[in-house]
Amino acid sequence: MDSLIDHAEDVKELRSKGILLNFLGSDQQVADLFNEIADNLVSHPYAYAAVKDGIEKHYKNRLKIWLAEWLHTHFSSPWTVLAFIGAVLALVLTVIQTLALFKPSKS
Template identity: 55%
Template sequence: MCPDFQNNFGVTSYIGFLDSLIDNADGVKYLRKSHILQNFLGSDDDVAQLFNEIGTDLVPNNAIYSDVKSKIEDHYKTNWKKWMAQFFHEHVSSPWTILAFTGVLLELGMTAANSGTAPCEALLEYLKERGY
């Protein structure tokens, strides 16, 4: 470190943050699939080992990325986001399924609207017969 200038330890904090996200090859795989990391070392285990070794002697400023980490943790705690992602991953795999799903939703909406107006029409007929 150079004593001539002030340093906010941004790089070491970022490496420390990545080290906190990467414990094994699964963390590397997720970050690689999300296009956050590119693996030029060969295996995901090698990258995980590299980050775990680099992060042992760092003195990062954890306050910089604590809000990011808490937002990531909050994101994974919400169940409906998981369910929506799982639904789209499993059931919406082509434009045809999206079109069919949209058609079904439209048909259900039209049926509900028609069912909702039928009692109103019957009430109007009844009131007309009674002279109201």
């Protein structure tokens, strides 16, 4: 956690995402606490290498980035989702109606 928290702004960001709960009072007190705890620790740079690599791989995946941007841009409201479902339903019904028109009858 010390690698994530250096300043009060870092604590504020982690609190806003629901990662950290602050029961000490101010964000600066939490930042100071984490910085003091980690002063005497000997860090092992490869301790979380697999986790860090997994996070990097997740955030560098272009398909996930494009999909997230597309969803955020085009489906930011429930109404756009309903409109999309309605448009897909209309296209499917149109295709079914067209196929039924060209299918020979058995009479």
